Amino acid sequence: MTIKWLVITLFTLTCSMVILLGLGYFLSENEKATMPPKYPLAQQTQLQQKKPLLRQSMTDVAKPETDANIMNNFENTLINNLTCITLAQCQVVTVKFKNIDCKLASNLIGASQLKKIATQRITMNTCPTVNPQSQLACQQNICTLVNTLN
Numbered sequence: 373m374t375i376k377w378l379v380i381t382l383f384t385l386t387c388s389m390v391i392l393l394g395l396g397y398f399l400s401e402n403e404k405a406t407m408p409p410k411y412p413l414a415q416q417t418q419l420q421q422k423k424p425l426l427r428q429s430m431t432d433v434a435k436p437e438t439d440a441n442i443m444n445n446f447e448n449t450l451i452n453n454l455t456c457i458t459l460a461q462c463q464v465v466t467v468k469f470k471n472i473d474c475k476l477a478s479n480l481i482g483a484s485q486l487k488k489i490a491t492q493r494i495t496m497n498t499c500p501t502v503n504p505q506s507q508l509a510c511q512q513n514i515c516t517l518v519n520t521l522n
Contacts, residue, residue: 439494446489453482454514462508462515468492474499477508477515 446467456462456479463483467474469491476499478486506517 437490442490442494446486446491446494449482449485449489450476450478453479453485454516455479456510456513456515459508459510462510464508464517469494469496471495472499475502475506475517476500477517479515482515 454477461479462477463480465476465478465483465486467476467486467489470493474496476486500517502517503519505520507520509516509518511518
């Protein structure tokens with residue numbers, strides 16, 4: 373009686389192993405058949421993404437950096453990089469102009485981009501007034517500096 377159950381158990385385990393090995397083999401064959409076409413597609417996508425960057429950098433070199441262009445770039449960068457979800461995405465950036473330093477709030481991407489803009493040669497009339505006790509906040513999904521009450 374026990375030999376009968378032992379044979380049935382071994383037969384079931386053997387069949388299960390054969391089925392699992394067969395599925396694994398078919399999966400690996402399917403992966404081999406589908407992977408090579410993805411690589412040229414990925415390379416082609418990367419090339420297409422690099423072409424606009426090359427064109428953009430070439431137009432940036434061709435365009436002289438006037439004060440108006442720098443200021444426009446500064447304003448667009450600041451406006452387009454204020455969004456946040458958490459406070460961890462916000463940062464205080466000190467932008468140095470020719471005559472004044474401005475403390476502004478921006479998200480991490482904007483902070484990185486603002487540091488690269490050559491604003492040191494531009495004269496700025498006014499900056500937003502910021503108290504020394506101001507704290508960085510992410511309010512209504514916008515990075516901002518908030519005055520704290522003592």
